[in-house]
Amino acid sequence: MNENISPHSSSSSFVPIEEHHIQDAIQVINEAKEFNPNLLDYITKSTPSASNDKKYHVISVFGSQSTGKSTLLNRLFNTNFDVMDETRRQQTTKGIWMAYAPTVSNTKHLKSQNENIFVMDVEGTDGRERGEDQDFERKAALFALSTSEILIINVWETQIGLYQGANMGLLKTVFEVNLTLFGKAKLNKSNNHKVLLLFVIRDHIGVTPKENLASTVTQDLINMWDNLNKPNELSHMKFEDFFDISFHTLGHKVLQPENFANDVQLLGDRVINKDNAEYLFKPQYHHEIPIDGWTLYAENCWDQIDNNKDLDLPTxxxxxxxxxxxxxxxxxxxxxxxxxxxxxxxxxxxxxxxxxxxxxxxxxxxxxxxxxxxxxxxxxxxxxxxxxxxxxxxxxxxxxxxxxxxxxxxxxxxxxxxxxxxxxxxxxxxxxxxxxxxxxxxxxxxxxxxxxxxxxxxxxxxxxxxxxxxTTGYEDKLNKQVEELISKQQLIELNNTINKSVKKVNNGLVKAITFELGDLKDDTWDTILNKFNQLTKEVLSKYESSTDEYDFGLGTSDKLNNLAIESFKFKSWVNFYDSIHKYILKDGLINILQDRFDDKFRYDDNGLPKLYENSTELESSFEKAKKFSLQILPILTRAKLSNGKDIKPEYDIFNKHLKQKYTTINETEQVQASYTDSEDEDEEISSDSFSIIVNEEEKQLVLNKFKREVDAKFVETKRSIIQHVTQIPYYIYLIILVLGWNEFMAILRNPLFFTLLILLGGAVYVMYLLNLLKPAMAVGQRMLDEALDIAKQKLKEFVIDDPAQHGHNLNKISNKKSPTEEIELDDLNN
Structure with a gap:
């Protein structure tokens, strides 16, 4: 026999069950009143097919100690419960044991059965080992009565009519407690569950008919039931509402062994043969739950029974x-x-x-x-x-x-x-x-x-x-503080990520704006806006995990991630607005217009300086340059697309609520406004103001200043043309050539002068080939004019009619210092 399955019911240890020797028993409840948690494993390994259906039956045996209960079960159900040594009368079964019945003895000697049968062997009552302690035997009897379909009450024929010998006193107590614990379920009319009390009368020699014995037991049970202390709501309940009674007699095992064996087989026929008129198992006896549910039910029943203080009176x-x-x-x-x-x-x-x-x-x-x-x-x-x-x-x-x-x-x-x-x-x-x-x-x-x-x-x-x-409380406390620290750091990292992303978009946008300002066109703002959208899309694509969902790798919630994306977009539009106004200022706008005017007015299409021959050419070029410059004024004063629509941001960047919400990402969904009602009354900037770079008033000031500047350049250029027109006539140069012929020849004959002349002539020829004569002449003329102006100024200072100034000029010529200068020099020397 397997060591893991103790065949001795006197052992109180819970041991696991192996797959073989399945007819061996398992202790359900030990002497210490502990329920075996391995019961379901035993049942599953014994009959795997029974774990998922209701094709099973539970039979318990109950009776006085040493009356042959275990022997009856072994002979009837082919189990292996420990039996008493016939030479010594002492307690054999301790606690409550259960075994699977592989076959049931019957007159037809059938080896198989359609349904699984489990048998519980309950510790005998009135044993000397427990003495006055009747608590366990009462609880065990109540447990067997509450969990079994059939309760076999094993009595000797000579015990019929006795009160203690037939366990009537114990049955009365058990019935009372059973009625209290489980009787309320009977108030439900649909509940027809009953338990069959099968009295097996041992050593029946036939003198007293079975019918007479059955009548005596039945009358005793009914009288006992009528005298029970029933709860008020259950006082109308009858014995027949809870129990059915059946009887079976067995011959003397020692004196009539053949009769005993035949009677056992006849009892087996009643167990397995559904066609038998006295078939024992009826539908109302079954608990209508799967076998694994029955084990849980049995455990709960034992818990209720074991904790009933009325059954545990201290001595x-x-x-x-x-x-x-x-x-x-x-x-x-x-x-x-x-x-x-x-x-x-x-x-x-x-x-x-x-x-x-x-x-x-x-x-x-x-x-x-x-x-x-x-x-x-x-x-x-x-x-x-x-x-x-x-x-x-x-x-x-x-x-x-x-x-x-x-x-x-x-x-x-x-x-x-x-x-x-x-x-x-x-x-x-x-x-x-x-x-x-x-x-x-x-x-x-x-x-x-x-x-x-x-x-x-x-x-x-x-x-x-x-x-x-x-330790759970402290671990939870640590986890909570760690989560709070992580949440704070997540917000810091999330804000840093958003700020870096905004900065990246801003850097790219600034480059695009400065590049486009160098070559303004009608679709300049289309290009800038497309670049802005491209930059934001590139940043968002880094964190996009799926459609409309983003993950920054920080473990933040989807709600917080979406708020961060909104903050990124809002800040990007704010930076868009700030960048426009940073690089397109009122003063800067004038410089842009002037540079554009100079490019058209002072230089030709090849980038070479222009030389104006007459006023007509100058005026025509001036008008074209001014018109060319003013063409970009609408582009620089309003961010408008080529289709005529203003650039409008996705968010109202001037809204105070949104500024406070998106400036710094917080865990709360919205940041409560902290400004007062008086601040609410302040003038709000309209969202349409985004596209307005320079308002109409500033635009007019810029236009006026630009006109003054270009008009001054026009006058200056026209003056140089007039000076060029009033220069020395060409025939004078012919006279100089005739009168200075000898000097020219002297130069040609002089190697040094001749070399210089060749170099000068070569330079002039190169400038001619490069079309630089006019610019060189203009530069020379300009230098000459400047030299003449300086000479005139110095001469004017010298001959001015101001004694003090005149004396000052004389002192400068003679290198004399004024008294003040001398004092200052003395101080420095000291």
Whole structure:
């Protein structure tokens, strides 16, 4: 036989069940009233097909000790329950055992059956081993009655008519409690569930007919039921509403072995043969739940039965055990307090205290456990001699007191450890994303938080007395603070990411604006807007995880990510507006117009300086240049597309609510407005103002100033033309050539002068080929004019009719210094 399945029902250990020897039994409830959690595993391995349907039956046997209950079950259901040694009359079955019936003995010797049958063998009643303690046998009988379809009551023929011998007293108590616990379900008219009480009368020799015996038992049960203390709402219930009664007799096992075997087979026919007129299993007996549900039902029933205080009356021995265990508990606890205060209480660290040595939490936790185990060992030595249940109760009480005391020091260490962990986590978190493990911020903080929370949980586990002290609260507190720190850092990183993205868009936009301002066209603003949209789209594509969903790799929520995207777009439009007004100012606008005017007025299409021959040519060029310059004025004063529509941002960037909402990303969906009602009354800038770069008033000022500037240039250029027209006549140069012929010839004959002449002539020829003669002449003329102007000014200063000025000029000519200058020189020398 497998060692894992004890064949001895006297064993109280719960053992697992192997796949073979499935006819062996499993202990459902042991002597300590503990329900076996492995019951479902046993049933599943015994009959796998039964775990998912209702094709099963449960039969229990109940009766006095040593009346052959286990023998009957083994002969009828081919089970392997432990039976009594016939030479010694003592208790064999302890607790409640269950076994699967592989076959049922019958007259036709059939080896198979359509339905699975489970048999429960209940500890016998009125045994000398338990003595006066009838609590378990009452609870066991009630459990069997509440969970079985058929309750076999095993009695001797000689016990019929007796009260205690036939277990009538115990049945009465069980019926009362069963009615209290489960009777209310009968108020539902649709509930027709019953239990069959099958009285198996042993050693029936035939003198008294079975019918007479059945009549006696039936009358006793009905009388007993009528005298029950029923609840008011169940007082009308009859015995027949809860139970059916059936009887079967067996011959004497020793004196009539053949009759006994045949009677057992006849009983088997009633169990498996549905065509038998006395077939036992009826639909109303079944609980109508799958077998795995039955195990849960049975466990719940036992829990209700076992915790019913009416069935657990303390005796004087229990009262003595309570008193002595309390006394022992008090003594060992006082000894514990002395050691606890000496070894641990004085070493508790304070919050924010810097310890010179690191705490070894594993060693500290082991010292806690050692101290606790020493106390429990001292208690066990003295208290285990008394009532087992009271001893166990008081031991649990002592454990609770010890845990409460250790909890005080545990909380101090946990709080100290929490502060240090948060400090370390904050330092690493604030050091920047580069110092975090993982590919991105989200992976980094998850890895970092897991590291510190696991270290914290590990240290707490060492101090938790092997898990008896609850660490969940502190772990939750750490997780909450870590989440708050991560949330704050997420917002910081998210704002930094948005600001960097906005800066990137702004840099690209500034380049586009400055480039377009150098070559203004009708579609300039179309180009700038397209560039802006392209830049924003490129940034958004980096963080786009799916359609209309974005992920910054920070672990932030979709709601916060969407708010960040809105903030990015809003700030980008604000920067768009600021960049326009930064590079297109009122004064800068005049410079742009003047540069454009100069490009057209002073230079030709090839970029060469223009030389005007007459006033007509000058005036025509002036009008064209001015018109050319003023063509861009509408482009520079209003951001308007080529289709005539103004550029309008996606957001009202002048709205104070939106500014406050999108300036800095917060966890709240909207930021409450902080300005007062008086601020609300201030003049709001219209969203249409985005496209207005220079208003009409400023535009008119720019236009007037531009006209003044270009008019001055026109006058200056026209003056130079007039000076050129009033120059020396050409025939004078002919006269000079004739009169100075000898001098020219002298130059030609002189090698030095001739070389200079060749160089000068070559330079003139090169300028002619390059079409630079006119510009060179204009430059020379300009230099000559400037030299003449300076000479005239100096001559005017010299001959001016002002004695003081005249004296000053004479002093400058003679290099004499004024008294003031001499004093200043003296001061410098000193």
């Amino acid at each position: 004087q021995q229990i009262l003595v055990a309570k008193f002595k265990c309390d006394e022992i508990l008090s003594n060992v606890y006082e000894e514990f307090l002395l050691k606890f205060n000496e070894q641990h209480l004085i070493k508790i660290p304070k919050l924010n205290e810097k310890l010179t040595d690191d705490i070894d939490y594993e060693d500290l936790g082991l010292s806690f456990i050692d101290l606790k185990n020493d106390v429990l060992e001292n208690f066990d030595v003295s208290a285990s001699r008394y009532n087992q249940s009271i001893y166990e109760q008081k031991r649990i009480t002592l454990i609770g007191k010890l845990n409460d005391k250790f909890k005080e020091i545990f909380e101090a260490y946990a709080q100290y450890l929490l502060g240090n962990t948060i400090k370390l986590f904050t330092n690493v978190l604030n050091s920047g994303k580069r110092n975090l493990p993982g590919k991105n911020f989200q992976d980094g903080v998850v890895s970092l938080s897991n590291k510190y929370t696991q270290e914290y949980s590990k240290a707490l586990k060492f101090l938790s007395l092997g898990g008896e002290l609850d």
